[in-house]
Amino acid sequence: MHASQENTEFSFDSLPDAPPEGERWSSWDGATHGPKPRPDWVITALRAVESDLGVLKTGKEADVHVVRRWVPDGTTEPALDSYLAAKRYRTGEHRLFHRDAGYQEGRRVRRSREMRAMARRTEFGRELLSGQWAAAEFAALGTLWELGLPVPYPVQLSDREMLMELVGSEGVAAPRLAQARPPADLLADLFEQLRSAMVTLARQGWTHGDLSPYNVLLDGERLVIIDWPQIVDVIGNPRGFEFLERDVANMCRWFTTRGLHVDEGELLGDLVAEATSRW
Numbered sequence: 001m002h003a004s005q006e007n008t009e010f011s012f013d014s015l016p017d018a019p020p021e022g023e024r025w026s027s028w029d030g031a032t033h034g035p036k037p038r039p040d041w042v043i044t045a046l047r048a049v050e051s052d053l054g055v056l057k058t059g060k061e062a063d064v065h066v067v068r069r070w071v072p073d074g075t076t077e078p079a080l081d082s083y084l085a086a087k088r089y090r091t092g093e094h095r096l097f098h099r100d101a102g103y104q105e106g107r108r109v110r111r112s113r114e115m116r117a118m119a120r121r122t123e124f125g126r127e128l129l130s131g132q133w134a135a136a137e138f139a140a141l142g143t144l145w146e147l148g149l150p151v152p153y154p155v156q157l158s159d160r161e162m163l164m165e166l167v168g169s170e171g172v173a174a175p176r177l178a179q180a181r182p183p184a185d186l187l188a189d190l191f192e193q194l195r196s197a198m199v200t201l202a203r204q205g206w207t208h209g210d211l212s213p214y215n216v217l218l219d220g221e222r223l224v225i226i227d228w229p230q231i232v233d234v235i236g237n238p239r240g241f242e243f244l245e246r247d248v249a250n251m252c253r254w255f256t257t258r259g260l261h262v263d264e265g266e267l268l269g270d271l272v273a274e275a276t277s278r279w
Contacts, residue, residue, distance in 0.1 A: 019049045026050055026069060027163070029199065031156035035142045039153055039165070041082045043069050048080070056173055061133060061229065062089040066171060067163065083171040085152065089134045089160040134160045137229035149197055150224045167217050167224045174224065178213035186221060187260040193223045194251055195267060202274035207232050207240070211247035213254045231273070234275040244271060 019025050024046035034042075057064040062085050071080040134157060140155035141164065152165040152186045168174040182190060194216075203208060207217070208225065209232035217224040234240035245268060252264040 005204075017173050023049050023051045027158055027161075028156060030215070031158040032173060034138075034154040034164075035146050042153070042155055043071060043080050043082055045071050046082070047071065052082075052086070053171065056085060062087050062160075064088075066166060066173070068171065073111065080148040083166045083168075084163045085166040087134075087137070087162045087164065089162075091160070095126070120184070134162055136231070137227075138162050140228040140231045144201075144228070147200060149200055150193065150222065151228065152224065152226060167226070168217050174217040174219040176214050177216040177218050177223070180218040182218060182221075182258075184259060187255060187258055189221070190218075190223055191255050191260060191262055195270075197225060198224070198251075198267070198271055199274055202234065202244070202271040203277075205234055205236075205275050205278055206273075207234050207244040207247050209243045209247070212250040216251075235279060240275075241272070244275070245270070 026043070026046055027050060027078045028044050028048070029046050038044075048069050048097065051070075052233065053066040055063055056066050064085050067084045067086045068083055069082050072160055102137050138154050138157040141151055144151045152167055157163075157165040166173060198207070209230040210227060211225070215225065217226060218227040218237055232243045234244050237243070248264055248268045248271065252262050252267065255262045
């Protein structure tokens with residue numbers, strides 16, 4: 001959650017030529033930007049300052065840091081202030097690619113040389129895969145945001161770093177669903193939120209591909225789905241229905257263990273019907 005703020009222009013005549021030690025100027029310039037209209041909390045001023053506040057999450061493919069972006073106005077208080085999640089994909093030599101093959105089926109790049117390099121996991125191929133995962137997640141988030149799905153807004157992409165909305169409040173991230181203990185009377189509404197999101201996805205022919213309570217945040221009474229680099233084309237990927245079935249099973253199991261009876265088979269049948277209705 002972010003407070004509404006105007007992205008206005010400021011005079012920087014009195015500001016230093018370098019940001020404070022340990023910080024950097026805004027990385028907005030030269031990056032690929034998220035879809036318009038942008039939320040009003042997105043700071044685009046080139047003289048904004050970014051501070052890395054530490055690691056939020058570590059993973060096999062990437063680490064996520066909390067970044068504060070703010071615009072100094074010559075006083076002790078920032079003129080504009082927002083918190084972002086910076087997802088930094090690992091370089092090829094530091095990443096694990098054991099899952100890549102299944103998710104990459106159905107995806108293609110234009111040059112056969114690049115396809116061969118990725119298939120053989122050469123150093124060049126691993127670098128291509130690393131960049132492809134970052135670009136795939138950024139593109140997916142932009143599309144899903146425009147569809148109205150509950151995902152973080154993708155602010156920008158630079159090389160292997162993606163800046164996106166930090167879901168939470170005042171720089172504190174919302175908990176993962178796996179760690180949350182929502183009241184029993186909220187469970188039915190949360191399941192309906194999940195179902196609606198999965199139906200919208202299936203209607204486009206997609207499934208998350210790695211959906212679990214660890215990739216869903218509980219922001220107050222709202223579910224937000226994260227971690228989208230492996231989004232799967234249910235029809236185009238030979239294992240698409242397998243991924244869809246696993247996504248459904250993982251999420252239904254969580255609700256069942258919390259005491260809410262859900263029909264896993266019914267949900268899967270509805271999603272399969274939506275995904276195949278386009279063909």
